[in-house]
Amino acid sequence: MRRRTFAASLGAAAVAAGALPGTAFAKPGRQCPDAYTWNHVRVNCGGFVPGIIFNETEPNLIYARTDVGGAYRWQEETRTWKALTDWAPRAKWGYQYVVSMASDPVETNRVYAAVGAYTISWDGNNGAILYSDDKGDTWGIAELPFKQGGNMPGRGMGERLVVNPADNSELYLGTPSGNGLWRSKDYGRTWGKVEEFPNPGNFVIDPNNEYLSDNVGIPWIDFDQIGGKIYVGVADPADPLYVSEDGGATWQSVPGAAAALGDADGNRTIPKQSAVDNTNGYLYVITSHDPGPYNGGPASGRGGKLMRLSTQTGEWTDVTPPYNPGRPIPGFGGLTIDLQNPGTIMASTCNNWGPDEILFRSKDSGATWSLSWDLVSENERTDRFVMDSTGSPWLSWLGTDNGASYAVKHGWMIEGFAIDPHNSDRIMWGTGATVWGTENLTQWDAQGELIGENEAGERVALPIEQFTVGVRAEGIEMTAVRDLAALGGTLVSAKGDVNGFVHTDLDRAEPMFRKDWSGFSLDYAASDRDIVVATGDVHSETAGHVTFSTDRGQTWQDTTRLEGSPNGSGGVVAITADASAIVWSPNSATITPVYSTDLGKTWNQVQGLPARARVRSDRVDGSVVYAYSGGKFFRSTDAGKTFTDTGATGLPAEDVLDFRVAPGKQGHVWLCGRSSKAEVPKGLFRSTDGGTTWSRVSGVDVAVGVGFGKAASRKGYPAIYATATVAGQDGFFRSIDGGTSWYRINDDAHQWGSAGEVITGDPEIYGRVYLSARGIVYGDIA
Structure with missing residues (x-):
């Protein structure tokens, strides 16, 4: 069996961003010109075999x-x-x-x-x-x-x-x-x-x-x-x-x-x-x-x-x-x-x-x-x-x-x-x-x-x-993937029940990186991907903290416990692009988000955000952090201390699974919506001004997850990967021209049911995509 590692980059595509004629939305039966092979990041089961x-x-x-x-x-x-x-x-x-x-x-x-x-x-x-x-x-x-x-x-x-x-x-x-x-x-x-x-x-x-x-x-x-x-x-x-x-x-x-x-x-x-x-x-x-x-x-x-x-x-x-x-x-x-x-x-x-x-x-x-x-x-x-x-x-x-x-x-x-x-x-x-x-x-x-x-x-x-x-479990993969951080040469995962893993070799099962923890959220500093933060649902007297690593996940430290945090309050965590601040939104209706400027030694209450708001950091500007809750989009320009409503309209107020920020593109935010209700906007939404104005990406009917990877060319837009319905076709899609054109990269033999709520590319290997399925599935250009 050929070992799948991060060492060898798979050459960049010959087609530069913008070189495709017109709008090329994927249609039912139309596949990406790059054939994909699919594998699993190895854990060996990680779930119940009844x-x-x-x-x-x-x-x-x-x-x-x-x-x-x-x-x-x-x-x-x-x-x-x-x-x-x-x-x-x-x-x-x-x-x-x-x-x-x-x-x-x-x-x-x-x-x-x-x-x-x-x-x-x-x-x-x-x-x-x-x-x-x-x-x-x-x-x-x-x-x-x-x-x-x-x-x-x-x-x-x-x-x-x-x-x-x-x-x-x-x-x-x-x-x-x-x-x-x-x-x-x-x-x-x-x-x-x-x-x-x-x-x-x-x-x-x-x-x-x-x-x-x-x-x-x-x-x-x-x-x-x-x-x-x-x-x-x-x-x-x-x-x-x-x-x-x-x-x-x-x-x-x-x-x-x-x-x-x-x-x-x-x-x-x-x-x-x-x-x-x-x-x-x-x-x-x-x-x-x-x-x-x-x-x-x-x-x-x-x-x-x-x-x-x-x-x-x-x-x-x-x-x-x-x-x-x-x-x-x-x-x-x-x-x-x-x-x-x-x-x-x-x-x-x-x-x-x-x-x-x-x-x-x-x-x-x-x-x-x-x-x-x-x-x-x-x-x-x-x-x-x-x-x-x-x-x-x-x-x-x-x-x-x-x-x-x-x-x-x-x-x-x-x-x-x-x-x-x-x-x-x-x-x-x-x-x-x-x-x-x-x-x-x-x-x-x-x-x-x-x-x-x-x-x-x-x-x-x-x-x-x-x-x-x-x-005797080799080949069975079924962990519940809640978040992924592709750092380039290292993949960090937050997983329900089995905590989470740090993989430097995708074909080798690893020890967990946390104990007594059900992983929920991950983030990394855009200026230094060695710095990673994570949250999990802890059901013990130690509930109420974030964990972080400064050596790409090889060792981890816990922050100070946030007093009053109940069991199962993992929530969502973000770290600013320059690693100057951590913003944490616990999963608790009674605790509003907090921030720390000393790697969690002390916590301070964020101003302007409701409880359980989803937070993400800008990937360029270390002073900017974004948040979303109930159809409202918020932005902080002081590294998460205070947030204000951007006044954006037309965003879905429910069934938003995620929003993510494009690497290397200041203010570029992408938000997914998939409501089954006709009156609720759905699809993939894009902002290029930090969440003040938004446009719905044409042709994307429903969006379940979105993430980014290495661009197809040196000056191109980061490759965008989306779990979506495009032109009526469910699947996993890639765009290399900033969302103008989309091509389905999977086939009918590789769908994995309710997969892809978490999806991301690799920052160093063009074409590689990781997604939540039965465990972590990853695809490479064949």
Whole structure:
């Protein structure tokens, strides 16, 4: 693989600014004359992987689904994942949110994905079933008449979408929101509701919170191939399991299921996942009081069970692992069975926050269990395997081992959890941050017990030969990019959840540059790009500060805390062109913007700006800072101390995602608008006099993000990159003549759904563009 670094500049274009005849707006199907290649800045995942799906017939055919970052197929030869849904257009952005996947065990080229983002008002789009006859290289679309929630609670339950192994033209889909059970009899092309199925579920986490108020519905379907039965799990504590013995024509509640799967302590529990042993005739079901992935079980008392149903006799047996070091089991996340040795089953806890998640393993159908780790004493533990985060150094979260709590953990939110059906030694599991795996799993069984007793009756660790678990996430990229600073030779990113990174080699994953921080905003001094400032949402007693670097992100220092700043007040930060002042607008309705002239040692209140105003600095004049709020544009000529309304009119008062200032062009400001309301102006707006007067850029219908890079010629205008709709065509566009002409630089295979709210060029490499997508995508002229 060729390494992508910043070292080699890609030669300037032969066409100078202004040399194109007339206005050349991009039109549907018209591409930029420069072909682009697309890559990812490497992090290795950085988000939740709720599903790992092994094909039961074809070895090494493995799929992974993510909640917001699309679907992937494993490439055994490189041990990397190939993205399968980068083609999802902006209008169908929810197709990057994968609710469930199913790999056909009969015709293994067939694969299916249930997609859709949210089931509540945040998302006005219905879900769909994607179907492919070539392992996901191309897809057809079957639109559904209801929403699905790839980023909703319960997204690690399931799988909701399954292929009937007895008739692979038939698929079943469990839905949320009371929509019931659905079925296709033509390989996923058309779908209809199974009217005979009586129970759509009723479990709601919190009716007073919109995100938590939707009915979880039907989380999984499974098949007993011995008796030809179809089992369906339902999020209904009083009636949680149904069966059909006649191919789905009629359905009955499974006798004793409510009592067997219920919680003796009175907590509401639901059947979260299942696994079938078609050799010994067992259906295993794990339960939890919460659908996950954030919560496991109640603070006191056991939060979940693992139950075994004999599919032939109907007998229920409680096979819940009896022990969790130091606390009750909070609830289960994942469940898997070794199809090569069906008596071997494994389960994971879900959010066993301290000191780590636990993997349980049984070789005798749940009669006895062993653990992945155990406590020797309160601050000491012994482990069956070593976690190797080589290649993903950020997985330590800049922490260190502290007694029994390790910096690099088994994970959390473990729900995607699967033993390879063709290889008992291979297992993979997804977490809230990565995919872990090993090809030495059966070494677990040779290790014996982890804990013994010495002559004094004290617990001691027994000697074992540990195996290694490593990262198996290469190729999956799904971090939430909130801001980018391209410094030339260095790319700094602010990212939600995983803080942020400083990349000097785009093909190498780096440690985070901040701890306990969810990145939000970045800026740099135009006169000295070594000086960088950043904000993030800090949820601790240290909330309320900006961080800065004077060596291009190699080291960072925190400013003085701004008193009164609440948790999550990252907001937007700007630094003047000459680095003489920092202006910070916290994300707080009660705190107006502040400025500092001593790198944050002291803060002073800005005059003339409302709370939450968005601030940017001029890239030439160190005394000028701009701000925008509610349709009004403000300017400061004293380095951010005071702001005045420029009196500009005609700007959108809402749905403004961003405005940016052109480098090397004093007073040149560009503002994006994309409101869906007809009465609100939208498009790309430009000012060349510091925000006093504005013109709407002709031909740009909607603007989502804008940024700048190296000009095409020595005297040309900085290359402008925009995520926009131009002449009716959605895409990522480039202009090299100050916005007169625009050309689409991406193609239909590279759209990434709701990508590009953050977009910027490189100051030293002409043609290079970085944008927020599933992680950071960057494009180069081929």
